[in-house]
Amino acid sequence: MTSLADTQPQALNFECETGNYHTFCPISCVAWLYQKIEDSFFLVIGTKTCGYFLQNAMGVMIFAEPRYAMAELEEGDISAQLNDYEELKRLCLQVKRDRNPSVIVWIGTCTTEIIKMDLEGLAPKLEAEIGIPIVVARANGLDYAFTQGEDTVLAAMVQKCPEKAVPQEKEERGNSLQKLLNFGRKQEEVKAEESAYHDHPPLVLFGSLPDPVVTQLTLELKKQGIKVSGWLPAKRFTELPVIEEGYYVAGVNPFLSRTATTLMRRRKCKLIGAPFPIGPDGTRLWLEKICSVLGITPTGLAEREAQIWANLEDYLQLIRGKSVFFMGDNLLEVSLARFLIRCGMTCPEIGIPYMDKRYQAAELALLEQTCHEMGVPTPKIVEKPDNYNQIERIKALDIDLVITGMAHANPLEARGINTKWSVEFTFAQIHGFSNARDILELVTRPLRRNHALKDLGWNQLVREEAQV
Amino acid sequence: MKLAYWMYAGPAHIGTLRIASSFKNVHGIMHAPLGDDYFNVMRSMLERERDFTPVTTSVVDRHVLARGSQEKVVDNITRKDGEEHPDLIVLTPTCTSSILQEDLQNFVTRASLSTQADVILADVNHYRVNELQAADRTLEQIVQFYLAKARAEGEIPDRTATPSVNILGMTTLGFHNQHDCTELKKLMADLGITVNEVIPANASVHNLKRLPQAWFNLVPYREVGLMAARYLETEFGMPYVDIAPMGVVETARCIRKIQQILNQGGASVDYEEFINTQTVHVSQAAWFSRSIDCQNLTGKKAVVYGDNTHAVAMTKILSREMGIKVVWAGTYCKYDGDWFRDQVKDYCDDVLITDDHAQVGDAIARVEPAAIFGTQMERHVGKRLNIPCGVIAAPVHIQNFPVGYRPFLGYEGTNQICDLVYNSFTLGMEDHLLEFFGGHDTKEVIHKGISAESDLTWTAEGLTELNKIPGFVRGKVKRNTEKFARDRGISEITVETLYAAKEAVGA
Ligand code: SF4
Numbered sequence: 001m002t003s004l005a006d007t008q009p010q011a012l013n014f015e016c017e018t019g020n021y022h023t024f025c026p027i028s029c030v031a032w033l034y035q036k037i038e039d040s041f042f043l044v045i046g047t048k049t050c051g052y053f054l055q056n057a058m059g060v061m062i063f064a065e066p067r068y069a070m071a072e073l074e075e076g077d078i079s080a081q082l083n084d085y086e087e088l089k090r091l092c093l094q095v096k097r098d099r100n101p102s103v104i105v106w107i108g109t110c111t112t113e114i115i116k117m118d119l120e121g122l123a124p125k126l127e128a129e130i131g132i133p134i135v136v137a138r139a140n141g142l143d144y145a146f147t148q149g150e151d152t153v154l155a156a157m158v159q160k161c162p163e164k165a166v167p168q169e170k171e172e173r174g175n176s177l178q179k180l181l182n183f184g185r186k187q188e189e190v191k192a193e194e195s196a197y198h199d200h201p202p203l204v205l206f207g208s209l210p211d212p213v214v215t216q217l218t219l220e221l222k223k224q225g226i227k228v229s230g231w232l233p234a235k236r237f238t239e240l241p242v243i244e245e246g247y248y249v250a251g252v253n254p255f256l257s258r259t260a261t262t263l264m265r266r267r268k269c270k271l272i273g274a275p276f277p278i279g280p281d282g283t284r285l286w287l288e289k290i291c292s293v294l295g296i297t298p299t300g301l302a303e304r305e306a307q308i309w310a311n312l313e314d315y316l317q318l319i320r321g322k323s324v325f326f327m328g329d330n331l332l333e334v335s336l337a338r339f340l341i342r343c344g345m346t347c348p349e350i351g352i353p354y355m356d357k358r359y360q361a362a363e364l365a366l367l368e369q370t371c372h373e374m375g376v377p378t379p380k381i382v383e384k385p386d387n388y389n390q391i392e393r394i395k396a397l398d399i400d401l402v403i404t405g406m407a408h409a410n411p412l413e414a415r416g417i418n419t420k421w422s423v424e425f426t427f428a429q430i431h432g433f434s435n436a437r438d439i440l441e442l443v444t445r446p447l448r449r450n451h452a453l454k455d456l457g458w459n460q461l462v463r464e465e466a467q468v
Numbered sequence: 469m470k471l472a473y474w475m476y477a478g479p480a481h482i483g484t485l486r487i488a489s490s491f492k493n494v495h496g497i498m499h500a501p502l503g504d505d506y507f508n509v510m511r512s513m514l515e516r517e518r519d520f521t522p523v524t525t526s527v528v529d530r531h532v533l534a535r536g537s538q539e540k541v542v543d544n545i546t547r548k549d550g551e552e553h554p555d556l557i558v559l560t561p562t563c564t565s566s567i568l569q570e571d572l573q574n575f576v577t578r579a580s581l582s583t584q585a586d587v588i589l590a591d592v593n594h595y596r597v598n599e600l601q602a603a604d605r606t607l608e609q610i611v612q613f614y615l616a617k618a619r620a621e622g623e624i625p626d627r628t629a630t631p632s633v634n635i636l637g638m639t640t641l642g643f644h645n646q647h648d649c650t651e652l653k654k655l656m657a658d659l660g661i662t663v664n665e666v667i668p669a670n671a672s673v674h675n676l677k678r679l680p681q682a683w684f685n686l687v688p689y690r691e692v693g694l695m696a697a698r699y700l701e702t703e704f705g706m707p708y709v710d711i712a713p714m715g716v717v718e719t720a721r722c723i724r725k726i727q728q729i730l731n732q733g734g735a736s737v738d739y740e741e742f743i744n745t746q747t748v749h750v751s752q753a754a755w756f757s758r759s760i761d762c763q764n765l766t767g768k769k770a771v772v773y774g775d776n777t778h779a780v781a782m783t784k785i786l787s788r789e790m791g792i793k794v795v796w797a798g799t800y801c802k803y804d805g806d807w808f809r810d811q812v813k814d815y816c817d818d819v820l821i822t823d824d825h826a827q828v829g830d831a832i833a834r835v836e837p838a839a840i841f842g843t844q845m846e847r848h849v850g851k852r853l854n855i856p857c858g859v860i861a862a863p864v865h866i867q868n869f870p871v872g873y874r875p876f877l878g879y880e881g882t883n884q885i886c887d888l889v890y891n892s893f894t895l896g897m898e899d900h901l902l903e904f905f906g907g908h909d910t911k912e913v914i915h916k917g918i919s920a921e922s923d924l925t926w927t928a929e930g931l932t933e934l935n936k937i938p939g940f941v942r943g944k945v946k947r948n949t950e951k952f953a954r955d956r957g958i959s960e961i962t963v964e965t966l967y968a969a970k971e972a973v974g975a
Pocket residue numbers: 025026027046047049050051053108109110111139140141142501502503504563564
């Protein structure tokens with residue numbers, strides 16, 4: 001990172017507002033994690049409020065017999081007339097009977113926090129009694145925002161990762177990814193392929209990504225001769241990676257700071273701090289940083305990055321010189337802003353729910369450097385933003401594109417302001433070289449659409465009433 | 469504790485917020501953790517609302533747990549007062565505030581000393597009432613609050629000279645409420661009745677003091693508005709009509725009840741001729757019942773499930789007006805189950821009162837009806853069982869907030885319902901006939917286009933990767949990849965080729 005330290009860019013400016021902003025409750029991580037971890041079952045221990053949110057936020061997924069349910073607390077549970085242990089046991093046995101999962105993940109909510117239900121204490125007892133591992137994650141709205149839910153679940157799962165690879169099982173177990181990549185090949189070919197990897201200490205990646213993206217990033221590393229020995233989470237709970245002391249770990253998403261801390265403190269892993277593989281710039285630096293830590297000289301990355309940028313040119317033309325404003329709700333904001341600034345946009349403000357300056361250090365440094373190189377002012381980073389104030393600022397700054405939650409998107413559009421719904425970035429495939437185009441597809445969509453409508457002259461679709 | 473996958477009625481605070489955000493210039497402040505303002509998303513999305521939803525949160529976080537939220541709540545109320553100048557601020561408790569047991573009423577009293585706006589605490593308990601009951605109560609509470617105020621100031625007006633009505637219970641996120649409201653206003657105009665106030669939708673709280681000048685109140689929906697109507701009856705002697713004008717017979721019954729009330733109030737109206745003309749000429753429903761189409765539906769089996777208002781009305785329409793056999797009718801309004809049972813007892817074989825969707829699903833599977841009339845959940849059950857479903861009640865999706873005019877109430881409503889019923893049954897029959905005569909012949913063709921024989925081979929892992937791509941774009945990705953490979957003289961497609969092609973084409 002010497003090159004970063006050498007530059008003397010304008011320092012980033014951090015602020016903290018009132019925290020009155022809109023975001024999803026972190027229990028929403030259930031929606032993507034139950035799909036990612038195929039043999040899991042998520043039990044959200046909360047109230048109708050939690051259930052209502054999930055039911056509506058999951059949209060049509062809810063009709064597909066999802067492997068999730070609410071353990072809905074009733075008045076008797078709150079007043080402790082009912083025995084928590086017995087109640088949870090009854091429900092978990094029902095889940096075991098109906099779905100037979102390999103793990104039950106308990107999601108603690110605001111209510112379990114307030115009534116101090118000792119989920120961490122109850123879980124090991126019940127686990128022993130019913131014979132299914134139970135992972136406890138307190139992904140509640142009192143402490144966390146949206147994607148941080150995944151962070152709490154993965155941090156809890158770290159504890160369940162095997163500590164030592166069992167020698168003969170090692171071959172057998174490997175990881176599903178390796179098996180997949182080797183699928184249908186003869187043993188010799190596989191052996192030959194092993195030699196395609198450099199001899200380096202084991203590397204485990206963390207962060208839940210769709211399977212195709214997992215394959216893509218694994219292949220990128222393979223091109224550099226780096227073997228990914230495991231991924232947290234894997235496709236199945238039973239395939240969680242072995243994590244031994246001294247392993248290297250790297251995060252793929254900016255919201256995984258607790259998971260990173262847990263891996264370092266509890267499992268004595270070494271964290272590779274890099275910008276996140278979002279956008280070709282981020283991807284390249286992510287790969288380079290991993291290479292450099294593992295003592296490998298990267299090859300062909302500059303050309304690869306250049307090639308990707310060349311393929312993006314049609315989209316870049318649409319956004320160059322335009323301004324983007326992140327209201328902040330999912331913690332991907334810094335990485336996305338950094339990429340968009342590299343694309344030629346300006347960004348006056350990055351709202352973000354929570355900023356871990358240590359975990360995001362490399363990403364922040366890259367943001368600073370990018371602004372410097374592109375000759376644009378550094379954004380103001382606003383932690384715990386205040387949506388009301390932000391809207392005032394958006395109006396004053398005459399922003400070209402606002403990345404925001406659905407609560408504000410339609411009202412802003414009606415006032416002639418282009419918006420992109422931020423949640424899409426958490427569900428779309430945005431990591432690695434291959435998906436840079438997908439990010440820009442999302443970012444440019446409102447601009448392309450509104451360009452098509454421009455000549456109709458219907459930009460302002462509200463009557464602004466006179467201020468009282 | 470109970471294992472729950474799906475709920476029909478939402479938590480209490482949703483009901484309160486639906487009322488608060490229906491009024492003009494009323495601001496809801498939720499006492500809730502970050503993330504409970506999902507109401508704003510629903511309103512903005514489902515109703516395609518152009519304005520910011522006037523709901524904010526006084527956030528309950530760790531700090532609040534340790535110290536209590538007094539200052540914060542009071543500050544948030546006064547801040548909103550300064551920023552938006554609302555007429556009324558409704559402090560809305562949630563499940564979280566229910567167990568924190570803070571004295572919210574006290575905060576409200578304190579805050580209102582320094583605000584221009586009136587401030588009230590919604591009297592709803594998460595653990596005792598659901599969304600619908602909370603909405604009903606909040607509306608009553610606001611009406612009560614402003615009428616008490618008007619009374620104290622001696623501002624209660626006299627009855628209007630000519631017949632007039634208040635329509636109670638039109639809310640935001642209500643099933644087809646906007647269209648119903650338009651239709652009811654039209655109906656009132658046709659009857660020569662002035663609409664005095666419609667509440668809460670688009671109403672101003674300043675106008676609530678005008679409520680007592682109407683001759684009577686009309687409460688079209690069983691779920692919301694009845695408590696306010698009863699309050700107005702007790703306090704101001706205002707009669708009310710609580711017959712939902714949904715379906716030809718019920719619309720006539722509603723109008724006759726109005727006629728009776730007006731005549732008792734000293735008017736002299738006779739609506740029989742109007743009812744007759746509308747029934748025979750405006751609504752197509754009566755004629756539809758007589759037509760051969762409807763004859764073909766005779767004795768077909770249907771099931772009905774929804775909220776009280778819509779499930780009761782649909783059951784009566786199907787059985788009484790169309791000769792369809794309603795095998796069972798059900799509601800999720802358990803708290804008002806007796807009323808439901810009483811209403812439908814003559815129009816269906818069986819009654820199902822539950823809010824457990826699995827029980828509803830099983831009951832559908834058991835009787836195998838030719839059509840279902842229910843909520844979005846029943847529509848999905850229908851999909852799984854291959855039975856058509858007409859959606860008649862919340863919970864609903866965005867497609868149930870149509871832009872076009874689709875009332876369920878009044879005479880135009882009867883037309884809409886005919887279409888809904890008829891389309892549900894004929895779709896089912898068409899499908900059945902197609903199956904009978906050998907199925908859709910397009911199936912084969914669709915497949916051919918996608919898997920055009922190719923000179924290229926895919927490696928096993930290439931194919932596995934391809935199969936991970938969602939079905940609806942897989943064909944396109946496959947074609948683009950093969951074109952990419954052909955252009956570059958690649959004969960074997962691997963995972964790498966697949967992604968190289970994606971990067972090149974942006975497939
Ligand atoms: S913020 Fe708390 S109460 Fe609300 S949905 Fe999330 S966990 Fe449940």
